[in-house]
Amino acid sequence: MKDVDATDFRPAERIEQLGVSEILAIGARAAELRASGRDIITLGAGEPDFDTPDHIKQAAWEAMQRGETKYTALTGTAALKKAIAGKFARENGLDYRPSEIIACAGAKQVIFNAMMATLNPGDEVIIPTPYWVTYSDIVELCGGTPVLVPCAADQGFRLSAAQLREAITPRTRWLMLNSPSNPSGAAYAAEHLRPLIDVLLEAPDVWLMVDDMYEHIVYDGFRHATPAAMEPAIRPRTLTINGVSKAYAMTGWRLGYGGGPEALIKAMSVIQSQSTSAACSISQAATIAALEGPQEFLAERAEAFRARRDLVVAALEAVPGLACRTPEGAFYAFAECGGVLGRQTPDGRRLESDREFCAWLMETADVAVVPGTAFGLPGYFRVSYATDVETLRTAMARIADACATLA
Ligand SMILES: Cc1ncc(COP(=O)(O)O)c(C=O)c1O
Numbered sequence: 001m002k003d004v005d006a007t008d009f010r011p012a013e014r015i016e017q018l019g020v021s022e023i024l025a026i027g028a029r030a031a032e033l034r035a036s037g038r039d040i041i042t043l044g045a046g047e048p049d050f051d052t053p054d055h056i057k058q059a060a061w062e063a064m065q066r067g068e069t070k071y072t073a074l075t076g077t078a079a080l081k082k083a084i085a086g087k088f089a090r091e092n093g094l095d096y097r098p099s100e101i102i103a104c105a106g107a108k109q110v111i112f113n114a115m116m117a118t119l120n121p122g123d124e125v126i127i128p129t130p131y132w133v134t135y136s137d138i139v140e141l142c143g144g145t146p147v148l149v150p151c152a153a154d155q156g157f158r159l160s161a162a163q164l165r166e167a168i169t170p171r172t173r174w175l176m177l178n179s180p181s182n183p184s185g186a187a188y189a190a191e192h193l194r195p196l197i198d199v200l201l202e203a204p205d206v207w208l209m210v211d212d213m214y215e216h217i218v219y220d221g222f223r224h225a226t227p228a229a230m231e232p233a234i235r236p237r238t239l240t241i242n243g244v245s246k247a248y249a250m251t252g253w254r255l256g257y258g259g260g261p262e263a264l265i266k267a268m269s270v271i272q273s274q275s276t277s278a279a280c281s282i283s284q285a286a287t288i289a290a291l292e293g294p295q296e297f298l299a300e301r302a303e304a305f306r307a308r309r310d311l312v313v314a315a316l317e318a319v320p321g322l323a324c325r326t327p328e329g330a331f332y333a334f335a336e337c338g339g340v341l342g343r344q345t346p347d348g349r350r351l352e353s354d355r356e357f358c359a360w361l362m363e364t365a366d367v368a369v370v371p372g373t374a375f376g377l378p379g380y381f382r383v384s385y386a387t388d389v390e391t392l393r394t395a396m397a398r399i400a401d402a403c404a405t406l407a
Contacts, residue, residue, distance in 0.1 A: 014140075014141055014143075017140050018137050018140060018141065021374075022133075022370065022373075022374035023044055023046075023133070023370055023374060026044060026358070026362070026368055027042065027044060027368070029362060029368075030042045030044075030362065030368040033362070033366075038366055040362065040366045040367070040368055041366060041367050041387075041391055041395040042368040043367060043368060043369050043383045043385070043387065043392075043395055044368055044369065044370050044382075044384055045384045045387065046182065046251075046384065046386075047245070047246070047249070047251040047386060048246060048249045048331070048386050049386050049387050049388065050249040051249060052248065052249050052250050052253070053249070053290075053293075053294075053297060055289055055293050055294065056248060056289045056290050056293065058289070059285055059286050059289030059293075060253075060282045060283070060289075062285070063282050063284075063285030063286070064282055068281050068282065068284075068285055069281060069282065070281060071277060071278060072278045072279070072281045072284060073278065074269050074272060074273055074277065074278055075101065075102040075103060075265065075269050075272070076102065076103030076257070076278065076279060076284060077281075077285075078098065079284075079285075079288055080285075080287060080288055081098040081101045081103070082098070083288040083291040083292050084101050084257050084259070084287075084291065085097070085098065085101060086291065086292065087242075087291045088101075088259055091215075092212075092228075092229050092240070093229040094226070094228055094229045094259060096259040097262075099262045099265065099266075100259055100260060100261065100262050100265055101257060101258070101259050101265065102257060102258050102265050102268055102269060102272070103257045103278075103279045103284060103287070104255075104256050104257065104258070104276070104279055105254040105256075105276045105279050105280065106243060106245065106254045106255065106256045107211065107241050107242065107243040107245065107256030107257075108134055108138075108256065109256065109272070109275075109276065110239075110241050110243075110256050110257065110258040110268075111134065111135070111138055111209070111211070111241065112138050112141075112142075112271075113269075113271045113272050113275075114209060114239055114258070114260075114264070114268055115138050115139055115141075115142040115144065116142050116268075116271040117264070117267035117270065117271050118173060118174070118207070118264070118267065119142040119143055119144035119173060120143065120144075121143040122143075122144075122171060123143075123144045123171055123172075123173040124145045124147045124169060124171045124172045124173060125139045125144050125145070125146055125147065125173060125175075125176060126147045126164065126167045126168070126172060126174070126175045126176065126206075127139070127146050127147065127148055127149070127376075128149050128151045128159035128176075128178075129148045129149055129150050129151060129375070129377050130151075130181075130183050130184050130334060130372060130375035130376050130377040130380070130382075131148070131176070131178070131181075131183075131375060132178060132182045132183065132211075132375070133374065135176050135178075136148065136376070145171075147167050147172070148376050149163050149164075149167050150377060151163070152377065153323070153325045153334070153336055153380075156186055156192075156325070157181060157184035157185075157186035157325070158186055158192055159177070159196065160195070161195035161196055161198065161199050164196055164199045164200075168199070168203050168206060170205075172203070172205070172206050173205075173206070173207060174206065174208070174209050175196075175200065175207075175208050175209070176209045176211070177193075177209070177211065178210075178211040178213070179193075179210075179214075179329075180217065180218060180224075180327070180328055180329025180330040181214075181332075182213075182214065182330055183332050183334050183370070183372075183375045183382040184327065184332065184334040185327020185328065185329055185330045185332045185333060186327060186328060186334075187214075187218060187222055187327075187328035187329045187330075188225070189222065189223060190223070190225035190230060193225055193227050194230070196227075197234050200234060201231070201233055206237075207238070207264075208227060208228075208234060208238040208239070209238075209239045210227055210228070210238060210239070210240050210241060211241045212224070212240060212241060212242045213241065213242060213243055213245065213246055213256075214246055214247075214329050214330040214331075215242065215247070216246075216298045217246060217247065217305055217329050217330055217331060218302065218328055219302065219305075219306040219309060219327075219329060220306070220328070222328045222329060224329075226240055227240075228240050228259070235261075237261065238260060239258050239259070239260035239264060240258065240259045241256065241257070241258045242256070242258075243255060243256030243257060244286075244287050246331075247298055247301075248290040250286070250287075253280070253286055253287070254279065254280060254283060255279050255283045255284065255286070255287045305331050305386075307389070308331070308385040308387075308389060308392055309326070309327060309331070309333065309385060311385075311389065311392055311393065311396070312324075312333050312383055312385045312392060312396060313327075313333055315393075315396035315399075315400065316333065316335045316383070316396070316399070318400065319399065319400050320339065320403070321337070321339030321340035321343070321403060321406070322335055322337055322339060322340065322399075322403065323335065323336040323339065324336070331384060331385050331386040332382050332383065332385070333382070333383045333385060334372065334375075334380050334381075334382050335380060335382075335383060336379060336380055337354055337357050337372075337379065337380060337381055338379045340357060340406055341353065341354070341357065341379070344406065344407045345360060345364070345405070345406060346405050346407075353371070353373070353378065354371040354372050354373055354378050354379055355371045355373055357371070357381065358370065358371040358381050360402075361399060361402060364402055365399055365401065365402035366398060367395045367399055367402075369381045369382060369383050
């Protein structure tokens with residue numbers, strides 16, 4: 001038998017459509033520079049720097065002690081579904097029965113299950129841009145066609161009703177909405193959602209996927225709203241997604257969930273049955289503690305993020321050539337860099353794109369940020385401020401100093 005080497009590897013065609021994640025590539029370059037002795041600050045993280053609260057860890061330990069270490073029901077334990085239903089009712093005014101709820105290995109798997117369960121080749125999914133890269137990649141993996149609708153800073157990074165109406169075709173299967181958004185931090189208040197819901201009411205074949213993952217990380221009294229609670233007529237075709245990764249600092253536990261019509265949840269569970277079988281039993285127990293335990297720290301953590309947001313936005317706004325809209329939530333700032341493009345670096349290079357600008361910042365200012373192009377919207381860059389204030393101050397000073405050298 002001949003040895004298998006890299007040249008024998010033949011990826012599936014579906015893999016070839018997907019690029020290597022630019023965010024991962026940037027992380028890898030940062031790690032390389034760090035290994036060579038450089039003090040690179042990475043502002044790319046998609047997870048809180050806080051730890052999972054102790055009472056949640058304790059609940060996981062107790063679940064193990066009780067022997068909850070076996071396969072669970074496919075869509076989640078009865079106790080977890082009760083906790084999720086309680087959360088939806090208490091925080092969102094949404095009434096979901098257990099058969100309308102699915103728990104998965106992260107919200108990412110909720111999205112994956114939903115798209116696998118519903119998309120046929122050529123089906124279109126409308127994705128307001130900038131978007132979390134996972135959305136378009138999952139749609140493509142499932143044979144669908146992402147329809148990217150640019151929503152720039154001057155429209156608050158929010159999709160308008162007119163844009164939605166124009167993007168809908170007979171092939172449209174879903175609209176994906178994310179509020180607050182990764183990467184823009186923009187959020188849709190009820191007044192922004194209402195016109196979109198009205199358009200969807202005129203388009204009965206279009207389903208709505210709402211990703212509320214950053215619901216608890218909002219600032220300045222912003223009131224989070226979610227469409228299925230706002231409009232009973234849209235609920236039967238809405239999948240409301242949430243999870244414990246961001247609010248409860250539980251990214252590694254891999255637990256996300258969705259609420260939606262029973263037929264959809266059932267179809268999603270068929271996909272889940274042949275991928276992960278169920279979410280981790282211990283993470284399910286921990287999530288019950290997260291959802292039913294003390295909630296006060298959520299506001300405290302959001303307040304810590306707000307202070308960091310203010311620091312970052314003010315620092316970026318003060319740099320000639322950069323501009324940064326104040327985000328309503330999440331822990332990302334999505335800044336415009338159009339004003340520095342076309343300018344020259346001290347070594348005579350002209351910065352032509354957001355990608356070149358970000359690569360240059362990494363090489364010369366030792367700060368890693370992600371170009372807007374990676375999220376479908378060139379001319380911007382994303383700063384994750386899920387890191388401590390001192391590090392953020394240093395990073396912002398480095399960006400300002402570097403930009404001051406541009407001619
Ligand atoms: C908008 C959004 N939704 C969902 C997720 C993923 O959540 P989970 O860790 O539950 O898969 C992320 C993570 O970056 C995200 O940014």
